[in-house]
Amino acid sequence: VTSWNGLMIGAYARTGRVFDRRDYVEAASRAARFVLRALRRDGRLLRSWRAGESRLPAYLEDHAFLAWGLLDLHEVTGESEWMNEARDLVDAMIDRFWDPEEGGFFFVANDHESLIARTKEVFDQAVPSGNGMAARLLVRLWLLSGEGRYEEYAAKMFRLFAGILEHAPRAAEHLLLAFMAWSESKPGAVAAASSAGASESGRGQAAGLAPGATESGGGTRGPLARAQRGPVIVSADGTRRIRAGESFELRLTLEIEPGWHVQSANPSRNDRAATSVELGLAEGLTPGEMKFPEGSLAPLGGEKLPVYTGRVTIRVPIQADPSAPRGKTPLVARVRFQSCDDKRCLAPEQVELSFSVEVV
Incomplete structure:
Protein backbone atom coordinates (compact mmCIF):
# COMPACT_ATOMS: atom_id res chain seq x y z
CA VAL A 1 0.00 0.00 0.00
CA THR A 2 1.52 3.31 -1.09
CA SER A 3 0.50 5.33 1.97
CA TRP A 4 1.90 2.79 4.44
CA ASN A 5 5.16 2.64 2.52
CA GLY A 6 5.38 6.43 2.68
CA LEU A 7 5.15 6.33 6.47
CA MET A 8 7.77 3.58 6.68
CA ILE A 9 10.15 5.37 4.33
CA GLY A 10 10.07 8.40 6.61
CA ALA A 11 10.43 6.27 9.75
CA TYR A 12 13.44 4.37 8.40
CA ALA A 13 15.13 7.57 7.20
CA ARG A 14 14.71 9.38 10.54
CA THR A 15 15.70 6.32 12.58
CA GLY A 16 18.79 5.87 10.46
CA ARG A 17 19.81 9.45 11.18
CA VAL A 18 19.18 9.27 14.91
CA PHE A 19 20.97 5.95 15.45
CA ASP A 20 23.60 6.46 12.74
CA ARG A 21 22.36 3.40 10.85
CA ARG A 22 23.26 3.89 7.23
CA ASP A 23 21.57 0.60 6.34
CA TYR A 24 18.22 2.01 7.49
CA VAL A 25 18.64 5.06 5.27
CA GLU A 26 19.59 2.86 2.33
CA ALA A 27 16.51 0.70 2.95
CA ALA A 28 14.36 3.83 2.87
CA SER A 29 15.98 4.90 -0.42
CA ARG A 30 15.40 1.49 -2.01
CA ALA A 31 11.77 1.48 -0.90
CA ALA A 32 11.24 4.99 -2.26
CA ARG A 33 12.70 4.08 -5.64
CA PHE A 34 10.56 0.95 -5.81
CA VAL A 35 7.34 2.81 -5.01
CA LEU A 36 8.08 5.59 -7.50
CA ARG A 37 8.89 3.01 -10.19
CA ALA A 38 6.32 0.27 -9.57
CA LEU A 39 3.37 2.30 -8.29
CA ARG A 40 3.09 4.87 -11.06
CA ARG A 41 1.41 4.52 -14.43
CA ASP A 42 1.31 7.27 -17.05
CA GLY A 43 2.54 9.71 -14.45
CA ARG A 44 -0.29 8.85 -12.01
CA LEU A 45 0.32 7.37 -8.57
CA LEU A 46 -1.36 4.03 -7.80
CA ARG A 47 -2.70 2.65 -4.54
CA SER A 48 -1.32 -0.88 -4.14
CA TRP A 49 1.10 -3.50 -5.47
CA ARG A 50 0.93 -7.27 -5.09
CA ALA A 51 2.58 -10.15 -6.93
CA GLY A 52 4.02 -7.89 -9.59
CA GLU A 53 0.77 -6.04 -10.31
CA SER A 54 -0.02 -2.41 -9.44
CA ARG A 55 -3.66 -1.42 -9.28
CA LEU A 56 -6.25 1.15 -8.18
CA PRO A 57 -5.92 4.95 -8.37
CA ALA A 58 -4.09 6.47 -5.40
CA TYR A 59 -6.05 8.34 -2.75
CA LEU A 60 -5.21 11.59 -0.97
CA GLU A 61 -3.35 9.81 1.84
CA ASP A 62 -1.15 7.97 -0.66
CA HIS A 63 0.10 11.26 -2.12
CA ALA A 64 0.48 12.98 1.26
CA PHE A 65 2.14 10.12 3.17
CA LEU A 66 4.57 9.30 0.36
CA ALA A 67 5.54 12.95 -0.16
CA TRP A 68 6.12 13.31 3.61
CA GLY A 69 8.41 10.27 3.64
CA LEU A 70 10.34 11.60 0.64
CA LEU A 71 10.91 14.92 2.43
CA ASP A 72 12.27 13.00 5.42
CA LEU A 73 14.59 11.16 3.07
CA HIS A 74 15.67 14.43 1.46
CA GLU A 75 16.51 16.02 4.80
CA VAL A 76 18.50 12.98 5.92
CA THR A 77 20.45 12.41 2.69
CA GLY A 78 20.57 15.93 1.25
CA GLU A 79 19.70 14.43 -2.17
CA SER A 80 17.60 16.82 -4.22
CA GLU A 81 15.80 14.08 -6.16
CA TRP A 82 13.62 13.31 -3.14
CA MET A 83 12.67 16.97 -2.74
CA ASN A 84 11.78 17.16 -6.43
CA GLU A 85 9.68 13.99 -6.29
CA ALA A 86 7.87 15.25 -3.18
CA ARG A 87 7.03 18.55 -4.85
CA ASP A 88 5.71 16.76 -7.92
CA LEU A 89 3.44 14.64 -5.70
CA VAL A 90 2.18 17.70 -3.81
CA ASP A 91 1.49 19.58 -7.04
CA ALA A 92 -0.46 16.56 -8.34
CA MET A 93 -2.31 16.36 -5.02
CA ILE A 94 -3.37 20.00 -5.31
CA ASP A 95 -4.37 19.63 -8.94
CA ARG A 96 -6.46 16.48 -8.50
CA PHE A 97 -7.78 16.51 -4.91
CA TRP A 98 -8.17 20.18 -3.91
CA ASP A 99 -11.69 21.60 -3.53
CA PRO A 100 -11.56 24.91 -5.46
CA GLU A 101 -14.84 26.12 -3.97
CA GLU A 102 -14.47 25.58 -0.22
CA GLY A 103 -10.86 24.50 0.22
CA GLY A 104 -9.45 21.33 1.73
CA PHE A 105 -8.75 18.03 0.00
CA PHE A 106 -11.18 15.33 -1.07
CA PHE A 107 -10.31 11.71 -0.28
CA VAL A 108 -10.57 10.71 -3.97
CA ALA A 109 -9.35 12.56 -7.06
CA ASN A 110 -11.47 14.67 -9.38
CA ASP A 111 -11.22 12.02 -12.12
CA HIS A 112 -12.18 9.12 -9.85
CA GLU A 113 -15.17 6.95 -10.77
CA SER A 114 -18.48 8.59 -9.93
CA LEU A 115 -19.46 8.50 -6.24
CA ILE A 116 -22.54 9.64 -4.34
CA ALA A 117 -20.33 12.13 -2.50
CA ARG A 118 -16.64 13.01 -2.29
CA THR A 119 -15.70 13.24 1.39
CA LYS A 120 -12.90 15.06 3.22
CA GLU A 121 -11.15 13.18 6.00
CA VAL A 122 -9.81 15.33 8.83
CA PHE A 123 -10.06 13.18 11.98
CA ASP A 124 -7.05 10.97 12.75
CA GLN A 125 -7.53 7.24 13.24
CA ALA A 126 -4.85 4.52 13.41
CA VAL A 127 -3.00 6.59 10.80
CA PRO A 128 -3.12 10.36 10.28
CA SER A 129 -6.00 11.81 8.30
CA GLY A 130 -5.38 12.77 4.70
CA ASN A 131 -6.15 16.45 5.29
CA GLY A 132 -4.11 16.55 8.50
CA MET A 133 -1.03 15.18 6.80
CA ALA A 134 -1.63 17.30 3.69
CA ALA A 135 -1.72 20.44 5.85
CA ARG A 136 1.55 19.48 7.57
CA LEU A 137 3.05 18.73 4.18
CA LEU A 138 2.07 22.11 2.72
CA VAL A 139 3.53 24.00 5.70
CA ARG A 140 6.72 21.94 5.62
CA LEU A 141 7.20 22.39 1.89
CA TRP A 142 6.56 26.13 2.22
CA LEU A 143 9.28 26.39 4.87
CA LEU A 144 11.73 24.27 2.88
CA SER A 145 11.16 25.81 -0.55
CA GLY A 146 10.06 29.33 0.34
CA GLU A 147 7.21 29.08 -2.20
CA GLY A 148 4.30 31.10 -0.88
CA ARG A 149 1.65 29.18 -2.84
CA TYR A 150 1.99 26.21 -0.51
CA GLU A 151 1.42 28.46 2.50
CA GLU A 152 -1.66 29.95 0.84
CA TYR A 153 -3.28 26.53 0.45
CA ALA A 154 -2.44 25.68 4.08
CA ALA A 155 -3.97 28.94 5.32
CA LYS A 156 -7.20 28.18 3.46
CA MET A 157 -7.33 24.80 5.19
CA PHE A 158 -6.98 26.37 8.63
CA ARG A 159 -9.83 28.76 7.87
CA LEU A 160 -12.02 25.91 6.60
CA PHE A 161 -11.35 23.68 9.61
CA ALA A 162 -11.28 26.43 12.25
CA GLY A 163 -14.30 24.93 13.99
CA ILE A 164 -12.53 21.58 14.43
CA LEU A 165 -9.42 23.29 15.74
CA GLU A 166 -11.66 25.05 18.25
CA HIS A 167 -13.96 22.26 19.41
CA ALA A 168 -12.09 19.00 18.78
CA PRO A 169 -8.35 19.63 18.33
CA ARG A 170 -7.32 16.29 19.85
CA ALA A 171 -9.39 14.43 17.27
CA ALA A 172 -7.38 16.10 14.51
CA GLU A 173 -3.90 16.25 16.01
CA HIS A 174 -2.03 16.30 12.70
CA LEU A 175 -4.09 19.26 11.56
CA LEU A 176 -3.27 20.90 14.89
CA LEU A 177 0.46 20.18 14.44
CA ALA A 178 0.29 21.78 11.01
CA PHE A 179 -1.46 24.84 12.42
CA MET A 180 1.11 25.21 15.20
CA ALA A 181 4.05 24.98 12.78
CA TRP A 182 2.38 27.52 10.49
CA SER A 183 1.49 30.01 13.23
CA GLU A 184 4.96 29.79 14.80
CA SER A 185 6.61 30.49 11.45
CA LYS A 186 4.27 33.26 10.29
CA PRO A 187 3.87 35.86 13.05
CA GLY A 188 0.59 37.75 12.84
CA ALA A 189 -1.18 35.18 10.69
CA VAL A 190 -3.16 33.54 13.49
CA ALA A 191 -5.51 36.43 14.10
CA ALA A 192 -6.18 36.77 10.39
CA ALA A 193 -6.86 33.03 10.01
CA SER A 194 -9.18 32.80 13.00
CA SER A 195 -11.20 35.89 12.09
CA ALA A 196 -11.47 34.78 8.47
CA GLY A 197 -12.51 31.31 9.59
CA ALA A 198 -15.22 32.81 11.77
CA SER A 199 -16.48 34.91 8.89
CA GLU A 200 -16.60 32.01 6.44
CA SER A 201 -18.05 29.38 8.75
CA GLY A 202 -20.30 31.58 10.88
CA ARG A 203 -19.16 29.77 14.00
CA GLY A 204 -17.34 32.64 15.65
CA GLN A 205 -13.65 33.16 16.20
CA ALA A 206 -11.86 29.90 16.93
CA ALA A 207 -10.86 29.57 20.57
CA GLY A 208 -7.26 28.70 21.18
CA LEU A 209 -6.09 30.55 18.05
CA ALA A 210 -4.32 33.20 20.04
CA PRO A 211 -4.48 36.67 18.46
CA GLY A 212 -1.20 38.21 17.36
CA ALA A 213 0.01 41.15 15.33
CA THR A 214 -1.75 42.18 12.15
CA GLU A 215 -1.13 40.09 9.06
CA SER A 216 2.02 41.17 7.27
CA GLY A 217 1.64 38.89 4.24
CA GLY A 218 4.46 37.50 2.16
CA GLY A 219 6.79 40.31 3.22
CA THR A 220 7.06 39.02 6.79
CA ARG A 221 10.55 39.46 8.20
CA GLY A 222 10.18 37.66 11.50
CA PRO A 223 12.14 34.59 12.54
CA LEU A 224 13.03 32.12 9.82
Whole structure:
Protein backbone atom coordinates (compact mmCIF):
# COMPACT_ATOMS: atom_id res chain seq x y z
CA VAL A 1 0.00 0.00 0.00
CA THR A 2 1.52 3.31 -1.09
CA SER A 3 0.50 5.33 1.97
CA TRP A 4 1.90 2.79 4.44
CA ASN A 5 5.16 2.64 2.52
CA GLY A 6 5.38 6.43 2.68
CA LEU A 7 5.15 6.33 6.47
CA MET A 8 7.77 3.58 6.68
CA ILE A 9 10.15 5.37 4.33
CA GLY A 10 10.07 8.40 6.61
CA ALA A 11 10.43 6.27 9.75
CA TYR A 12 13.44 4.37 8.40
CA ALA A 13 15.13 7.57 7.20
CA ARG A 14 14.71 9.38 10.54
CA THR A 15 15.70 6.32 12.58
CA GLY A 16 18.79 5.87 10.46
CA ARG A 17 19.81 9.45 11.18
CA VAL A 18 19.18 9.27 14.91
CA PHE A 19 20.97 5.95 15.45
CA ASP A 20 23.60 6.46 12.74
CA ARG A 21 22.36 3.40 10.85
CA ARG A 22 23.26 3.89 7.23
CA ASP A 23 21.57 0.60 6.34
CA TYR A 24 18.22 2.01 7.49
CA VAL A 25 18.64 5.06 5.27
CA GLU A 26 19.59 2.86 2.33
CA ALA A 27 16.51 0.70 2.95
CA ALA A 28 14.36 3.83 2.87
CA SER A 29 15.98 4.90 -0.42
CA ARG A 30 15.40 1.49 -2.01
CA ALA A 31 11.77 1.48 -0.90
CA ALA A 32 11.24 4.99 -2.26
CA ARG A 33 12.70 4.08 -5.64
CA PHE A 34 10.56 0.95 -5.81
CA VAL A 35 7.34 2.81 -5.01
CA LEU A 36 8.08 5.59 -7.50
CA ARG A 37 8.89 3.01 -10.19
CA ALA A 38 6.32 0.27 -9.57
CA LEU A 39 3.37 2.30 -8.29
CA ARG A 40 3.09 4.87 -11.06
CA ARG A 41 1.41 4.52 -14.43
CA ASP A 42 1.31 7.27 -17.05
CA GLY A 43 2.54 9.71 -14.45
CA ARG A 44 -0.29 8.85 -12.01
CA LEU A 45 0.32 7.37 -8.57
CA LEU A 46 -1.36 4.03 -7.80
CA ARG A 47 -2.70 2.65 -4.54
CA SER A 48 -1.32 -0.88 -4.14
CA TRP A 49 1.10 -3.50 -5.47
CA ARG A 50 0.93 -7.27 -5.09
CA ALA A 51 2.58 -10.15 -6.93
CA GLY A 52 4.02 -7.89 -9.59
CA GLU A 53 0.77 -6.04 -10.31
CA SER A 54 -0.02 -2.41 -9.44
CA ARG A 55 -3.66 -1.42 -9.28
CA LEU A 56 -6.25 1.15 -8.18
CA PRO A 57 -5.92 4.95 -8.37
CA ALA A 58 -4.09 6.47 -5.40
CA TYR A 59 -6.05 8.34 -2.75
CA LEU A 60 -5.21 11.59 -0.97
CA GLU A 61 -3.35 9.81 1.84
CA ASP A 62 -1.15 7.97 -0.66
CA HIS A 63 0.10 11.26 -2.12
CA ALA A 64 0.48 12.98 1.26
CA PHE A 65 2.14 10.12 3.17
CA LEU A 66 4.57 9.30 0.36
CA ALA A 67 5.54 12.95 -0.16
CA TRP A 68 6.12 13.31 3.61
CA GLY A 69 8.41 10.27 3.64
CA LEU A 70 10.34 11.60 0.64
CA LEU A 71 10.91 14.92 2.43
CA ASP A 72 12.27 13.00 5.42
CA LEU A 73 14.59 11.16 3.07
CA HIS A 74 15.67 14.43 1.46
CA GLU A 75 16.51 16.02 4.80
CA VAL A 76 18.50 12.98 5.92
CA THR A 77 20.45 12.41 2.69
CA GLY A 78 20.57 15.93 1.25
CA GLU A 79 19.70 14.43 -2.17
CA SER A 80 17.60 16.82 -4.22
CA GLU A 81 15.80 14.08 -6.16
CA TRP A 82 13.62 13.31 -3.14
CA MET A 83 12.67 16.97 -2.74
CA ASN A 84 11.78 17.16 -6.43
CA GLU A 85 9.68 13.99 -6.29
CA ALA A 86 7.87 15.25 -3.18
CA ARG A 87 7.03 18.55 -4.85
CA ASP A 88 5.71 16.76 -7.92
CA LEU A 89 3.44 14.64 -5.70
CA VAL A 90 2.18 17.70 -3.81
CA ASP A 91 1.49 19.58 -7.04
CA ALA A 92 -0.46 16.56 -8.34
CA MET A 93 -2.31 16.36 -5.02
CA ILE A 94 -3.37 20.00 -5.31
CA ASP A 95 -4.37 19.63 -8.94
CA ARG A 96 -6.46 16.48 -8.50
CA PHE A 97 -7.78 16.51 -4.91
CA TRP A 98 -8.17 20.18 -3.91
CA ASP A 99 -11.69 21.60 -3.53
CA PRO A 100 -11.56 24.91 -5.46
CA GLU A 101 -14.84 26.12 -3.97
CA GLU A 102 -14.47 25.58 -0.22
CA GLY A 103 -10.86 24.50 0.22
CA GLY A 104 -9.45 21.33 1.73
CA PHE A 105 -8.75 18.03 0.00
CA PHE A 106 -11.18 15.33 -1.07
CA PHE A 107 -10.31 11.71 -0.28
CA VAL A 108 -10.57 10.71 -3.97
CA ALA A 109 -9.35 12.56 -7.06
CA ASN A 110 -11.47 14.67 -9.38
CA ASP A 111 -11.22 12.02 -12.12
CA HIS A 112 -12.18 9.12 -9.85
CA GLU A 113 -15.17 6.95 -10.77
CA SER A 114 -18.48 8.59 -9.93
CA LEU A 115 -19.46 8.50 -6.24
CA ILE A 116 -22.54 9.64 -4.34
CA ALA A 117 -20.33 12.13 -2.50
CA ARG A 118 -16.64 13.01 -2.29
CA THR A 119 -15.70 13.24 1.39
CA LYS A 120 -12.90 15.06 3.22
CA GLU A 121 -11.15 13.18 6.00
CA VAL A 122 -9.81 15.33 8.83
CA PHE A 123 -10.06 13.18 11.98
CA ASP A 124 -7.05 10.97 12.75
CA GLN A 125 -7.53 7.24 13.24
CA ALA A 126 -4.85 4.52 13.41
CA VAL A 127 -3.00 6.59 10.80
CA PRO A 128 -3.12 10.36 10.28
CA SER A 129 -6.00 11.81 8.30
CA GLY A 130 -5.38 12.77 4.70
CA ASN A 131 -6.15 16.45 5.29
CA GLY A 132 -4.11 16.55 8.50
CA MET A 133 -1.03 15.18 6.80
CA ALA A 134 -1.63 17.30 3.69
CA ALA A 135 -1.72 20.44 5.85
CA ARG A 136 1.55 19.48 7.57
CA LEU A 137 3.05 18.73 4.18
CA LEU A 138 2.07 22.11 2.72
CA VAL A 139 3.53 24.00 5.70
CA ARG A 140 6.72 21.94 5.62
CA LEU A 141 7.20 22.39 1.89
CA TRP A 142 6.56 26.13 2.22
CA LEU A 143 9.28 26.39 4.87
CA LEU A 144 11.73 24.27 2.88
CA SER A 145 11.16 25.81 -0.55
CA GLY A 146 10.06 29.33 0.34
CA GLU A 147 7.21 29.08 -2.20
CA GLY A 148 4.30 31.10 -0.88
CA ARG A 149 1.65 29.18 -2.84
CA TYR A 150 1.99 26.21 -0.51
CA GLU A 151 1.42 28.46 2.50
CA GLU A 152 -1.66 29.95 0.84
CA TYR A 153 -3.28 26.53 0.45
CA ALA A 154 -2.44 25.68 4.08
CA ALA A 155 -3.97 28.94 5.32
CA LYS A 156 -7.20 28.18 3.46
CA MET A 157 -7.33 24.80 5.19
CA PHE A 158 -6.98 26.37 8.63
CA ARG A 159 -9.83 28.76 7.87
CA LEU A 160 -12.02 25.91 6.60
CA PHE A 161 -11.35 23.68 9.61
CA ALA A 162 -11.28 26.43 12.25
CA GLY A 163 -14.30 24.93 13.99
CA ILE A 164 -12.53 21.58 14.43
CA LEU A 165 -9.42 23.29 15.74
CA GLU A 166 -11.66 25.05 18.25
CA HIS A 167 -13.96 22.26 19.41
CA ALA A 168 -12.09 19.00 18.78
CA PRO A 169 -8.35 19.63 18.33
CA ARG A 170 -7.32 16.29 19.85
CA ALA A 171 -9.39 14.43 17.27
CA ALA A 172 -7.38 16.10 14.51
CA GLU A 173 -3.90 16.25 16.01
CA HIS A 174 -2.03 16.30 12.70
CA LEU A 175 -4.09 19.26 11.56
CA LEU A 176 -3.27 20.90 14.89
CA LEU A 177 0.46 20.18 14.44
CA ALA A 178 0.29 21.78 11.01
CA PHE A 179 -1.46 24.84 12.42
CA MET A 180 1.11 25.21 15.20
CA ALA A 181 4.05 24.98 12.78
CA TRP A 182 2.38 27.52 10.49
CA SER A 183 1.49 30.01 13.23
CA GLU A 184 4.96 29.79 14.80
CA SER A 185 6.61 30.49 11.45
CA LYS A 186 4.27 33.26 10.29
CA PRO A 187 3.87 35.86 13.05
CA GLY A 188 0.59 37.75 12.84
CA ALA A 189 -1.18 35.18 10.69
CA VAL A 190 -3.16 33.54 13.49
CA ALA A 191 -5.51 36.43 14.10
CA ALA A 192 -6.18 36.77 10.39
CA ALA A 193 -6.86 33.03 10.01
CA SER A 194 -9.18 32.80 13.00
CA SER A 195 -11.20 35.89 12.09
CA ALA A 196 -11.47 34.78 8.47
CA GLY A 197 -12.51 31.31 9.59
CA ALA A 198 -15.22 32.81 11.77
CA SER A 199 -16.48 34.91 8.89
CA GLU A 200 -16.60 32.01 6.44
CA SER A 201 -18.05 29.38 8.75
CA GLY A 202 -20.30 31.58 10.88
CA ARG A 203 -19.16 29.77 14.00
CA GLY A 204 -17.34 32.64 15.65
CA GLN A 205 -13.65 33.16 16.20
CA ALA A 206 -11.86 29.90 16.93
CA ALA A 207 -10.86 29.57 20.57
CA GLY A 208 -7.26 28.70 21.18
CA LEU A 209 -6.09 30.55 18.05
CA ALA A 210 -4.32 33.20 20.04
CA PRO A 211 -4.48 36.67 18.46
CA GLY A 212 -1.20 38.21 17.36
CA ALA A 213 0.01 41.15 15.33
CA THR A 214 -1.75 42.18 12.15
CA GLU A 215 -1.13 40.09 9.06
CA SER A 216 2.02 41.17 7.27
CA GLY A 217 1.64 38.89 4.24
CA GLY A 218 4.46 37.50 2.16
CA GLY A 219 6.79 40.31 3.22
CA THR A 220 7.06 39.02 6.79
CA ARG A 221 10.55 39.46 8.20
CA GLY A 222 10.18 37.66 11.50
CA PRO A 223 12.14 34.59 12.54
CA LEU A 224 13.03 32.12 9.82
CA ALA A 225 11.41 29.44 12.00
CA ARG A 226 10.14 29.08 15.56
CA ALA A 227 8.99 26.22 17.77
CA GLN A 228 8.30 25.51 21.45
CA ARG A 229 9.03 22.49 23.65
CA GLY A 230 7.93 22.74 27.26
CA PRO A 231 9.37 25.88 28.88
CA VAL A 232 11.69 26.70 25.95
CA ILE A 233 10.99 28.54 22.70
CA VAL A 234 13.62 28.08 19.99
CA SER A 235 13.82 30.42 17.00
CA ALA A 236 16.12 30.69 14.01
CA ASP A 237 17.11 34.07 12.64
CA GLY A 238 19.43 35.35 9.95
CA THR A 239 19.49 36.48 6.37
CA ARG A 240 17.04 35.12 3.82
CA ARG A 241 19.32 35.79 0.86
CA ILE A 242 23.05 35.20 0.45
CA ARG A 243 25.46 35.74 -2.43
CA ALA A 244 27.45 32.73 -3.60
CA GLY A 245 30.97 32.94 -2.18
CA GLU A 246 29.87 34.87 0.90
CA SER A 247 28.88 33.79 4.41
CA PHE A 248 26.07 34.57 6.81
CA GLU A 249 25.42 33.98 10.48
CA LEU A 250 22.55 31.76 11.58
CA ARG A 251 21.36 32.66 15.07
CA LEU A 252 19.52 30.05 17.12
CA THR A 253 17.93 31.64 20.17
CA LEU A 254 16.54 29.82 23.19
CA GLU A 255 14.00 31.75 25.28
CA ILE A 256 13.65 29.99 28.63
CA GLU A 257 10.74 30.61 30.98
CA PRO A 258 11.51 32.11 34.41
CA GLY A 259 12.22 29.45 37.02
CA TRP A 260 13.67 27.11 34.41
CA HIS A 261 17.13 26.57 32.93
CA VAL A 262 18.69 24.30 30.31
CA GLN A 263 22.03 22.57 30.50
CA SER A 264 24.88 24.42 28.83
CA ALA A 265 26.91 23.07 25.91
CA ASN A 266 29.45 21.83 28.47
CA PRO A 267 27.58 20.46 31.50
CA SER A 268 29.71 19.53 34.47
CA ARG A 269 27.78 16.31 35.16
CA ASN A 270 27.58 13.25 32.92
CA ASP A 271 23.92 12.67 33.78
CA ARG A 272 22.91 15.96 32.14
CA ALA A 273 22.32 16.34 28.38
CA ALA A 274 24.41 19.07 26.77
CA THR A 275 22.75 21.68 24.58
CA SER A 276 23.77 20.83 21.01
CA VAL A 277 22.98 21.71 17.41
CA GLU A 278 22.91 19.50 14.33
CA LEU A 279 22.57 21.07 10.89
CA GLY A 280 21.18 19.64 7.68
CA LEU A 281 22.55 21.71 4.82
CA ALA A 282 22.05 21.42 1.09
CA GLU A 283 24.92 21.08 -1.36
CA GLY A 284 27.07 24.22 -1.53
CA LEU A 285 26.55 25.36 2.07
CA THR A 286 29.29 24.72 4.64
CA PRO A 287 29.00 25.42 8.38
CA GLY A 288 31.77 27.04 10.39
CA GLU A 289 32.56 26.65 14.08
CA MET A 290 29.49 27.00 16.27
CA LYS A 291 29.70 29.58 19.05
CA PHE A 292 27.83 28.55 22.20
CA PRO A 293 27.35 30.89 25.19
CA GLU A 294 29.46 30.02 28.21
CA GLY A 295 26.48 29.79 30.52
CA SER A 296 26.15 31.02 34.07
CA LEU A 297 26.95 29.10 37.25
CA ALA A 298 23.76 28.39 39.13
CA PRO A 299 23.65 26.93 42.67
CA LEU A 300 21.68 23.71 42.24
CA GLY A 301 21.59 20.76 44.60
CA GLY A 302 24.47 22.01 46.68
CA GLU A 303 26.77 22.59 43.69
CA LYS A 304 27.22 25.21 41.01
CA LEU A 305 26.40 24.02 37.50
CA PRO A 306 26.87 25.83 34.14
CA VAL A 307 23.39 26.43 32.72
CA TYR A 308 21.52 28.72 30.37
CA THR A 309 18.73 30.95 31.67
CA GLY A 310 16.59 33.67 30.19
CA ARG A 311 17.54 34.29 26.58
CA VAL A 312 20.68 32.82 24.98
CA THR A 313 21.85 32.69 21.37
CA ILE A 314 23.95 30.11 19.55
CA ARG A 315 25.76 31.54 16.52
CA VAL A 316 26.60 29.43 13.48
CA PRO A 317 28.54 30.88 10.51
CA ILE A 318 27.54 29.30 7.18
CA GLN A 319 29.50 29.74 3.96
CA ALA A 320 27.86 29.62 0.54
CA ASP A 321 30.43 28.16 -1.83
CA PRO A 322 31.09 30.05 -5.09
CA SER A 323 29.70 27.05 -6.98
CA ALA A 324 26.59 26.70 -4.77
CA PRO A 325 23.39 26.11 -6.81
CA ARG A 326 21.40 29.32 -7.21
CA GLY A 327 17.88 29.60 -5.89
CA LYS A 328 16.01 28.54 -2.76
CA THR A 329 17.91 26.01 -0.70
CA PRO A 330 16.60 24.19 2.41
CA LEU A 331 18.21 24.26 5.84
CA VAL A 332 17.35 22.18 8.88
CA ALA A 333 18.57 23.00 12.40
CA ARG A 334 18.01 20.47 15.18
CA VAL A 335 18.52 21.93 18.64
CA ARG A 336 18.73 19.44 21.51
CA PHE A 337 18.51 20.52 25.15
CA GLN A 338 17.40 19.43 28.61
CA SER A 339 15.14 21.66 30.68
CA CYS A 340 15.28 21.68 34.49
CA ASP A 341 13.92 23.67 37.40
CA ASP A 342 15.22 23.60 40.98
CA LYS A 343 13.42 20.30 41.69
CA ARG A 344 13.54 18.15 38.58
CA CYS A 345 14.85 17.74 35.05
CA LEU A 346 12.65 16.88 32.09
CA ALA A 347 13.71 14.33 29.49
CA PRO A 348 15.98 15.78 26.77
CA GLU A 349 14.04 17.42 23.94
CA GLN A 350 14.86 18.12 20.31
CA VAL A 351 13.39 20.94 18.25
CA GLU A 352 13.68 20.71 14.48
CA LEU A 353 13.46 23.98 12.56
CA SER A 354 13.09 23.85 8.77
CA PHE A 355 13.39 26.91 6.56
CA SER A 356 15.14 28.12 3.42
CA VAL A 357 17.52 30.79 2.20
CA GLU A 358 18.07 31.99 -1.34
CA VAL A 359 21.51 31.79 -2.92
CA VAL A 360 21.99 34.47 -5.60
